Amino acid sequence: MKFMHISDLHLGKRVNEFSMLEDQKDILRKILKIADEEKPQALLIAGDVYDKSIPTVEAIQLFDDFLCELSKRKVQTFIISGNHDSAERMAFGGRLMKESGVYVAPVYAGKTQAVVLEDEWGSINIYLLPFVKPANVKRFFEDEQIENYTDAIRVAVEQMKLNTDERNVLVTHQFVTGAKRSESEDISVGGTDNVDASVFDEFDYVALGHIHGPQKIGRETVRYCGTPLKYSFSEIHHKKSVTIVEMKEKGNVEISTKELAPLRDWCEMKGTYMELTEKAYYENLDQDSYMHITLIDEEDIPEAVRKLQVIYPNLMKLDYDNQRTRGKAAFLEAAEVEEKTPFDIFEELYEKQNNQEMNEEQKKLIHDLVEKIWEGGH
Structure with missing residues (x-):
């Protein structure tokens, strides 16, 4: 069975106030052209379909058109939500869309059911695990020791009860330890969102989303396909592509890529x-x-x-x-370290992560926490 792996479309994204919608429309057409050439049985979309949890009307229409074109081609499509998406909004209509061969991961509720595809070598079980945080998993497994992202994904995978005699594919959206990041990705302080790749050992292929540069993690079959477009100048040397996976009998997986040429470089x-x-x-x-x-x-x-x-x-x-500018940069760097309070640093981090300022209630909460921590330290 052949399938294509893409992720991090970030439909509706604006970069430095430039809308990427025209570029995204063009690149989706090129992905469809690759589908026409490769004739895959399935397409895996590993999260961050949209750039915001409430996407624009134009972004929704663009993705709707893309799904309709895939359905016309009889390409079964598997979609999960990423950290930029709203899992609830993404899941809307999912049960109805199955009739058209479009499978959307529901909001995580403690169970992940496989979608089973068949080919000449038997069953391929495809598991859709959307972006989750430890708290999302902990609420369904209170007796499990879940202290970090690795624990959370380990528990989520264990409940799948994989039949390792068959071929198993996981589509998920997490930061796996060892991946190289770029500026346009959300980054957690201290790498607290890291997931150890060992939790994926029993899968024959892991289609990852979240990291913008295409790369393997440890073994060839645990892969980030990367974004189809560049979204920051830190990605200037990236070669964007679609990952093509041909899965034959158990243990035989062939991987190749098809380069994507952007409308604008x-x-x-x-x-x-x-x-x-x-x-x-x-x-x-x-x-x-x-x-x-x-x-x-x-x-x-x-x-x-x-x-x-x-x-x-x-x-x-x-x-x-x-x-x-070189003198000013050196001066500001030294001055900022001296002058910024812990609250200032947290406020800046929040704005970078969420593209908006904290509201007054959030500011009061953080102020109280900072004061409490400082009091405890004296």
């Missing part, structure tokens, strides 16, 4: 304003790419962004690298 440039605006320079570039430009002029260029966008319309980020 990402590019970083560094130089003086005059250098970057020289016709001979920019004519050799793809000016439609998403750009990060670093100017090395010692003096700021008035209205530099507006002027540069005439040549580079998708300029996302502009900064300077000169004596002034």
Whole structure:
């Protein structure tokens, strides 16, 4: 049996106020073209379908169109929610969609039932485990010792009661220890969300989502497929792709990838304003790419962004690298360590993780906790 593995579509995402919707529509068309070429029996979507728990109407319509196209091609589709998705919203209509060959993981409720597919070598059991936190699992297994993410996933996997004589596939969305991250991913302080790969030992293939760079974890058959598009300049050298998995008899799994070419690439440039605006320079570039430009002029260029966008319309980020900025960066780094309170640091982390400020009730709660901790330390 052949299936395709994708994840982290982040439909509806905006990067530096640029909407990615046109790029996402284009890349989904290219994924469908690969499906036409490869003719897989199934497509696994390992979470973060949307970029927000309440997605935009445009993002929902785009995904709806994608699912309809897959259904027309008789490609069975397996979907789980990621940490960016709302598990409840994703699961809506799931029982009805089964009739069209679309299987959506329900909200985790202590059990994970397999969807069984058949081929010439027998049964393939596909388990859909959405993104869960330890608390989500602990509430159903109060007698189990669940102190971290590894414990939670271990318990969730144990209740599946795998038949290891058959082929078993897991689709899940977690950070597995050893994976390389990029800037556009949510990161937990101190790696508290790490899951040890050993909990997946009995699966013949593990389709992972959450990490944006394609990579294997330990063995070839525990894999992140990565995002189909770049979503930050830290991903500039990523080769985005679709993972193709061909599963034959037990123990025989062949893995390959199909590269995905974006509508617009990402590019970083560094130089003086005059250098970057020289016709001979920019004519050799793809000016439609998403750009990060670093100017090395010692003096700021008035209205530099507006002027540069005439040549580079998708300029996302502009900064300077000169004596002034290097000195300022060193000063701020030292000053911030001295001046920031624990509350300031937590507030900044919350904003980065959730793209919004804490409300007054949350601020009071954190203030009280910080004070209590400090009192206990004296």
